[in-house]
Amino acid sequence: MKKSLGARTLAYCLPVYIVGSYGEEDKPNLMNAAWGGMCCSKPPLIAVSLQRVRQSYDNIINRQAFTINIPSVKYVKEADYVGVYSGRDENKFESLGLTPMKSESVDAPYVLEFPVSLHCELFQTVELGSHVQFIGEIKDVLIDDDCLDRAGSPDISLIDPFIYDNGSRAYHKIGDRISGAYLKQK
Amino acid sequence: MKKSLGARTLAYCLPVYIVGSYGEEDKPNLMNAAWGGMCCSKPPLIAVSLQRVRQSYDNIINRQAFTINIPSVKYVKEADYVGVYSGRDENKFESLGLTPMKSESVDAPYVLEFPVSLHCELFQTVELGSHVQFIGEIKDVLIDDDCLDRAGSPDISLIDPFIYDNGSRAYHKIGDRISGAYLKQK
Numbered sequence: 001m002k003k004s005l006g007a008r009t010l011a012y013c014l015p016v017y018i019v020g021s022y023g024e025e026d027k028p029n030l031m032n033a034a035w036g037g038m039c040c041s042k043p044p045l046i047a048v049s050l051q052r053v054r055q056s057y058d059n060i061i062n063r064q065a066f067t068i069n070i071p072s073v074k075y076v077k078e079a080d081y082v083g084v085y086s087g088r089d090e091n092k093f094e095s096l097g098l099t100p101m102k103s104e105s106v107d108a109p110y111v112l113e114f115p116v117s118l119h120c121e122l123f124q125t126v127e128l129g130s131h132v133q134f135i136g137e138i139k140d141v142l143i144d145d146d147c148l149d150r151a152g153s154p155d156i157s158l159i160d161p162f163i164y165d166n167g168s169r170a171y172h173k174i175g176d177r178i179s180g181a182y183l184k185q186k
Numbered sequence: 187m188k189k190s191l192g193a194r195t196l197a198y199c200l201p202v203y204i205v206g207s208y209g210e211e212d213k214p215n216l217m218n219a220a221w222g223g224m225c226c227s228k229p230p231l232i233a234v235s236l237q238r239v240r241q242s243y244d245n246i247i248n249r250q251a252f253t254i255n256i257p258s259v260k261y262v263k264e265a266d267y268v269g270v271y272s273g274r275d276e277n278k279f280e281s282l283g284l285t286p287m288k289s290e291s292v293d294a295p296y297v298l299e300f301p302v303s304l305h306c307e308l309f310q311t312v313e314l315g316s317h318v319q320f321i322g323e324i325k326d327v328l329i330d331d332d333c334l335d336r337a338g339s340p341d342i343s344l345i346d347p348f349i350y351d352n353g354s355r356a357y358h359k360i361g362d363r364i365s366g367a368y369l370k371q372k
Contacts, residue, residue, distance in 0.1 A: 040317040
């Protein structure tokens with residue numbers, strides 16, 4: 001039997017995007033966004049939605065750039081922290097002992113300790129309602145070299161990312177591989 | 187050491203959205219989209235990006251509606267199939283033995299066998315490049331009642347969704363819960 005939950009923002013699976021940006025005097029900031037996803041192949045674009053009250057909102061508008069950092073499971077506390085506290089009150093990198101690295105491709109900081117970072121130039125903003133969607137053009141992706149397999153491809157089990165479940169407000173690990181994709185079935 | 191992978195669409199974790207729409211003579215269609223994500227809370231909006239060549243692209247433009255269906259792990263073959271074959275050549279519901287149900291809230295079909303479906307009215311289109319982003323306003327979410335916990339909340343372990351890893355072109359299960367979210371840490 002189907003049950004109606006009404007008009008609500010429930011979907012599976014939601015990412016944990018840690019957004020890096022620079023504020024005034026190059027103060028680096030981080031926030032946690034579950035509202036986002038890839039949105040175009042050519043050019044390579046990724047979207048992330050922010051509320052206007054966020055410090056990161058002003059930062060991205062002013063600098064026209066941001067990073068999306070993918071934390072591994074061992075940084076789940078840090079990832080959650082940056083979604084709870086505001087960069088107006090503290091330097092979250094300092095509070096957490098994380099290292100802000102200046103991107104070589106865009107005007108934004110990335111998190112040295114996280115295994116993957118996407119370096120984005122602001123491509124377009126889309127006003128939607130409570131949130132504004134920032135669409136970023138991916139200028140580079142950095143990955144820890146120990147997260148590559150022998151063929152030099154990113155290995156999800158070494159990256160060890162996690163997802164956010166907004167049905168129960170919890171984070172979950174990624175489990176076993178089920179199968180390959182784009183398989184010919186006939 | 188960081189390694190640069192250049193400008194590419196790599197991110198973690200990507201969803202498996204199975205998009206339902208009606209074509210001419212109410213022929214139901216399905217496609218598999220990894221480019222998408224939630225994008226606004228009020229109104230509740232979700233984005234999914236499609237290439238213009240897709241049958242689903244025409245369908246959504248014509249009907250101004252679509253569903254996003256979340257498959258459980260046991261439907262991984264069906265989910266992959268709808269991303270490989272075109273609705274121009276076949277009725278994918280019939281090919282797979284899936285049941286198209288007419289949504290009561292929008293002009294699109296949903297997949298009876300999948301545990302969760304989001305029923306969306308087209309809210310906005312955003313032309314980006316190779317892909318067009320369809321932003322849908324979520325009018326209702328249906329869930330199998332046996333995927334609810336005792337308190338009536340969606341239980342991700344009962345829904346059993348999976349993610350797509352485009353680093354290795356494979357599907358992965360969701361693993362154990364790590365922790366709650368929005369925790370006060372100070």
